[in-house]
Amino acid sequence: MDIDKVFQDQLIKITQEAAISVYPHLGKNNKIIADEAATNSMRTNLNKMNIRGNIVIGEGEMDKAPMLYIGEKVGTKKGPEFDIAVDPLEGTNFVAKNLPGAISVIAISNKNDLFNAPESYMQKISYPKNIDHNAIDLDFSLKKNLSNLADSKNKKFESLRICVLDRPRHQKIIDEAKSLKIEVKLISDGDVSGALLVTEEKHNIDLFLGTGGGPEGVLAASALDTYGCGFQGRFIFDTDELKKRANNMGINDFDKKYKLDEIVKGDSLFCATGITKGDLVNGVKFRDNKMVVNTLITHKSQNMKKIITGEIDIKK
Numbered sequence: 001m002d003i004d005k006v007f008q009d010q011l012i013k014i015t016q017e018a019a020i021s022v023y024p025h026l027g028k029n030n031k032i033i034a035d036e037a038a039t040n041s042m043r044t045n046l047n048k049m050n051i052r053g054n055i056v057i058g059e060g061e062m063d064k065a066p067m068l069y070i071g072e073k074v075g076t077k078k079g080p081e082f083d084i085a086v087d088p089l090e091g092t093n094f095v096a097k098n099l100p101g102a103i104s105v106i107a108i109s110n111k112n113d114l115f116n117a118p119e120s121y122m123q124k125i126s127y128p129k130n131i132d133h134n135a136i137d138l139d140f141s142l143k144k145n146l147s148n149l150a151d152s153k154n155k156k157f158e159s160l161r162i163c164v165l166d167r168p169r170h171q172k173i174i175d176e177a178k179s180l181k182i183e184v185k186l187i188s189d190g191d192v193s194g195a196l197l198v199t200e201e202k203h204n205i206d207l208f209l210g211t212g213g214g215p216e217g218v219l220a221a222s223a224l225d226t227y228g229c230g231f232q233g234r235f236i237f238d239t240d241e242l243k244k245r246a247n248n249m250g251i252n253d254f255d256k257k258y259k260l261d262e263i264v265k266g267d268s269l270f271c272a273t274g275i276t277k278g279d280l281v282n283g284v285k286f287r288d289n290k291m292v293v294n295t296l297i298t299h300k301s302q303n304m305k306k307i308i309t310g311e312i313d314i315k316k
């Protein structure tokens with residue numbers, strides 16, 4: 001079933017207001033307060049929606065997060081049943097230091113259509129549209145993925161650019177790229193945005209790969225799906241505790257490589273509002289007593305992918 005278009009504006013409003021709630025905390029070196037503001041705003045607004053929402057990706061497990069925890073029910077309990085993935089403040093470091101790249105993110109699907117997993121790391125890879133899904137694989141070498149990409153895109157191998165989270169665990173990828181003479185865009189945080197840089201030519205990224213947050217992987221997968229891009233993810237359940245939690249959620253194969261259509265099924269709606277200026281969207285700006293905010297929205301059934309600029313009167 002398609003998600004009704006009325007939810008587009010409602011979701012945009014949710015990430016817009018969450019982004020605005022973070023604005024006073026920019027550059028204050030306090031990640032926790034900024035995250036709380038965004039989470040509080042998002043939760044309050046979700047609870048006003050006429051939906052029966054289930055948080056499948058949230059601020060953490062119930063015993064660790066007081067708000068928007070995995071399994072929390074949100075909405076007025078009237079209306080359609082949705083699975084909801086949230087990252088009210090993706091890039092807490094960016095906000096604390098007032099650096100580019102912070103966004104507020106949400107994705108919804110029909111009930112049972114978003115992947116339900118405990119909070120863990122995920123190995124991920126995303127790539128542009130119109131690429132044969134057998135050409136790119138988490139388990140291929142970087143060289144093989146890139147030569148297949150070059151062939152599919154009819155581009156010169158050396159002209160390809162990849163995006164990787166700047167972490168010691170990615171040194172092998174970074175070294176390999178260097179030996180292949182491939183340019184790497186290193187990002188310090190924010191791999192929802194990183195994974196989405198393959199969506200449009202203007203970002204000039206052909207492949208995103210590496211290990212980051214699992215929740216961020218599921219969120220990115222929703223938007224990638226609407227763009228027709230590719231994604232694979234493998235959760236890393238490397239402790240007994242995580243294995244137990246995964247098991248309780250119905251996961252038995254801990255090493256499974258998930259394809260995009262196993263992570264996000266059917267219709268989905270995704271919104272990301274910029275908090276600080278970033279590659280995907282501009283940050284919150286203050287102009288004539290108004291906050292100007294930019295939101296990337298994707299809605300699969302409507303083939304919608306665009307940036308909406310909103311002006312919010314702060315006197316209200």
Ligand code: VTB
Nearest residue numbers: 090091167189190191192212213216
């Ligand atoms: C990424 C990134 C996040 O965590 O998922 C990353 O998107 C992965 O974790 O913005 P480590 O920092 O532990 O490597 C963030 O940087 C923060 O949640």
